[in-house]
Amino acid sequence: MKVRLLKEEYLKSDNLFDDFCNNLIEGDIDHFSEDEYILPELRPFPFYLAYKDADQLEKSFMEAFKIIKEDYIKIDREITMSQQFWHSLLLVNFRDYVIEEHPAVTTNKNRFKNIVIKSFDWENYIYKCLLAVEYAVDNLPEVEHDLFYSAVINNLDLYNYLIKYTVTRNDKFIINVLKIVERNNLSTLMKSQIKDRPDLGKDERYGRRVIFEFNKDYPVVLSPMMDIDDMESLLLNHLSKYKS
C-alpha cells in the first residue's frame, strides 16, 4: 500500500478542509511532498475515541488495539510517530472511512480539526493506542495483553497523565503503575477528585497527585527502574499523603 506524504506545510493550506470535503486532495499534486512510503496493507481503525458510553469506549479501544497490533506495530517508529504520516493516511487513504465514521467532519470545520487533523501528542487517540500496544508487545507475554489493555481503558485519566510527561512516558513504569492500581482495586479512587484539599488546585485527582510525587522525586529515586513490589509500597505511601 502506498502512503504519499502531504507536503510539510499541509496544515497551513487554506484549501485543506474544502479539498478534503470535495475529495480534491488525492488528485492535486500541490498537496503532496515528494516522499512516499510503500507499506503492507493497512486497515483503518477507530481513531477518535471520545465516547461517553463505557461499553462503546471499551469496544472501540479494543478494536483499535487489535488492528494496530496486527497491521502497524512492526512499522518503523520514524513512520508511526510522525504526525504527517497519520494525517496523510486519514486525509487521503482512509478518507471514506473517516467520513463514514464521523460525518460531521465534512460539515463542521472545528470537528474536522479536532477529529482528523488532531495534533499527534498525548491527547491524540492514535498516539495513546499506539504506545499502549507497543508497551504490551515489547514487555508482556501474549496472554497478558488484554489485561493490560483493560487496565489502560479502566484508568484512562491516569494513563493520560502518565503519557503526558517525559519522565513517566516509559513502558515499564506505566505497566507497573497500572498493574499496582488494578491489583489493589484503586482504579475508582485514583480517578476521583481530591475534595478536601483546596490548596492543590481545581481538578486534582488522587492518581495524578501520586504520579506527580514520583515525578518530583526523579531522578533522586529512579522509580521507573524499580521492581514492582518496591514501587507498590512507594505508590501506596505517596497515596497515603493525600488520603485523609
Added chain:
Amino acid sequence: MIFDKESTFPHPILSKFTDDYEDKTFILKVGVQDGGNHYAFKIEYKLDSKFIINALNKNQANLYLLVQSKDSKFYKLENKNDQILPISKNSISLNKRTSFQLVIMTTEILSFKSNKDLHKFYLKERENIYIDKFGVLAISNVEKFNGDLKKPYELFEKKVDSNIKSEIKIEFGSETIIIVYRDIEYQYNKHRRKNSLNNHYVYIGLQRALLRFLRSNNEKDQEEIYINGIDEPADKLDLKLLNLMKVKGVLLLNYENVDEVIAKISDKIISKHYYAIEETFNESKIA
C-alpha cells in the same frame, strides 16, 4: 526521563552540575550504525570514581542507558565498556531529536563510609551517608542526535504573499519565524541597509515567538520560565530559542521581561534600525 537541569540533591551525586565529587568525570559517547531493521548503538563511557566502579563490580549498583525520543526508555547495561546495544527501529526513531544518558542506580542500601572520591567537604560526614535502594549515584552528560535541525542558527525567513489579509504577518515555520510581506516593497530591498531597515519586523517576530515559547513551555501554568530548569522543547523553533537564551545568559523569561530578553538574545536591533533610517533619510536629502 533524561535529566539535564540544574537542581539540588539530598545526597552527593556525581554529575557535571554538582560539586560532590573531586573528579566528576562521567562521560558518555554514543555511536550509531544502521543495521537494517535495527540501529546498533555503540556505548562508550569514561567514569573515574573508583568507589562507584567498585559498587558496579559488586552489583551494589546498576548501569542504565536512558534513551529519549518520542518517549523514554531505559536499558540495563553490562558493566563493561564499548558495548553494542541493538534497538529495533519500531522502538526508536532517530530522525527526530533523540537523547542518550547514563545513570547509575543503587540496588541496595549503600554506605558512603569508604567513598574516598567525594569532595573533601564530605570527609567527616561520609560515614553517616547512606544511599537508599534505587537511589541515583551518578548521572552522565547527555548525548544528542540533532540530525533534523535543518538550519541550526537561522531564526528568520522572509516570504511575500499578496493574499494575506494584513500588510504584514508573522508566522511560525517548523523551525523559523516567518515574516510574510503583502508587498515586496515593504522589504526595503532598494536600500543599502535593507537588513537593518527590516528590524522592526524582526523585533515583533521575536516578541511573538518568545510569547509563544512562554505559553507552550511553562509547566503547571506558571507565568514564568526559568531557562535552566525546563525540559527541552519538542518544537524546533523553541529549541533554537532555548539554546540562544542559554548561550546569552538569560535566566528567566516572563511577560514583563520579554523586551529585556530580546535585548539580550539579539544584537542592538533598535539602534541599528535607527542608524539605518538616519542614513537613508540623509541620503535622500543629499539626492
